[in-house]
Amino acid sequence: SYHAGLVARYQMEQLAGIPCHTEIASEYRYRRPVVPENTLFVVVSQSGETADTLAALKHAQQAGYTTTLAICNVAESSIVRESDLVLMTRAGPEIGVASTKAFTTQLVALQLLVLELARINGIDEADYAGFVADLNHLPELLNQALDLDAEFDALSAAFIEKNHALFLGRGSHYPIAMEGALKLKEISYIHAEAYAAGELKHGPLALVDAEMPVFAVAPNNILLEKLISNIEEVSARGGELYVIADQQVVSSFQQRHGHIIGLDTGGPLLAPVVMTIPLQLLAYHVALQRGTNVDQPRNLAKSVTVE
Numbered sequence: 001s002y003h004a005g006l007v008a009r010y011q012m013e014q015l016a017g018i019p020c021h022t023e024i025a026s027e028y029r030y031r032r033p034v035v036p037e038n039t040l041f042v043v044v045s046q047s048g049e050t051a052d053t054l055a056a057l058k059h060a061q062q063a064g065y066t067t068t069l070a071i072c073n074v075a076e077s078s079i080v081r082e083s084d085l086v087l088m089t090r091a092g093p094e095i096g097v098a099s100t101k102a103f104t105t106q107l108v109a110l111q112l113l114v115l116e117l118a119r120i121n122g123i124d125e126a127d128y129a130g131f132v133a134d135l136n137h138l139p140e141l142l143n144q145a146l147d148l149d150a151e152f153d154a155l156s157a158a159f160i161e162k163n164h165a166l167f168l169g170r171g172s173h174y175p176i177a178m179e180g181a182l183k184l185k186e187i188s189y190i191h192a193e194a195y196a197a198g199e200l201k202h203g204p205l206a207l208v209d210a211e212m213p214v215f216a217v218a219p220n221n222i223l224l225e226k227l228i229s230n231i232e233e234v235s236a237r238g239g240e241l242y243v244i245a246d247q248q249v250v251s252s253f254q255q256r257h258g259h260i261i262g263l264d265t266g267g268p269l270l271a272p273v274v275m276t277i278p279l280q281l282l283a284y285h286v287a288l289q290r291g292t293n294v295d296q297p298r299n300l301a302k303s304v305t306v307e
Contacts, residue, residue, distance in 0.1 A: 001045055006022050007107055010171060015118040015131075016117040016123075035063050039065050040068075041069070046102040050079075068082075069113075073091050089102065090105070095295060098283070100183075112135075141270060152281040153285045156289045164190065164211075164212055165190055165212070166213070168214065168230060169216070172271075175272070177215070178194040179279065197226070209238055219265055219268070220246035220265070240258060247265075
């Protein structure tokens with residue numbers, strides 16, 4: 001949910017022109033926030049019962065926010081009952097501990113919120129209509145992304161003996177890289193972490209060698225050339241690269257950049273949602289190869305109901 005909120009922050013500021021902050025609930029509940037006038041508090045949760053998130057909501061209700069909005073998947077949950085406004089994700093029951101469809105529906109719900117606020121703030125009508133049309137096209141793009149299943153099944157065989165992985169992204173796709181790393185560590189038990197690609201030289205580049213698989217998320221946006229430069233740094237140090245790229249920019253990458261997987265991401269609004277699917281497929285197939293429990297990873301619970 002935090003990663004979905006981070007994506008929404010980029011889109012809220014860019015499309016709606018509204019300042020936006022994204023907080024981890026377990027940290028936020030112990031702060032004394034300074035709340036600007038006319039501020040909406042949005043709480044995002046799959047189960048609606050996570051203890052820290054519920055406590056953060058109650059904390060916010062005493063902090064002077066204009067109102068509270070819950071984005072949630074469970075209609076009868078505590079967070080839904082406690083919030084002033086509710087936007088249900090309606091993903092259906094999320095069986096696995098490591099949420100997948102709950103995450104993508106949270107992204108879309110937050111995009112709907114962003115677009116409505118953008119409309120109220122005077123976004124160009126043609127741009128608004130284009131974004132709505134894009135969202136209507138999303139199911140087709142997700143099905144195309146799922147068609148990569150066999151490709152990731154084949155790739156996953158290389159990860160049976162791996163113990164570490166690095167994920168890179170820039171802009172709104174840095175949180176998507178974070179989500180990819182989280183999924184891999186949750187269900188395959190491979191240590192994985194994500195970095196904003198521009199931060200490579202500030203530490204993580206020291207970890208890169210032939211035994212370190214590096215995944216880069218490469219949408220078709222203004223940061224592409226900078227991302228390619230970051231990828232060159234990894235390639236020059238012998239890192240095993242896997243680039244998940246928008247189909248329109250696949251030609252920007254060369255054979256020395258490693259494994260290039262292209263897909264149609266549908267533009268800037270949809271790309272974070274579509275790019276999520278290959279990373280979920282990667283984690284799923286690596287977990288199967290390693291023989292771990294995909295639905296019930298060790299030491300984890302579906303809903304964290306205690307601090």
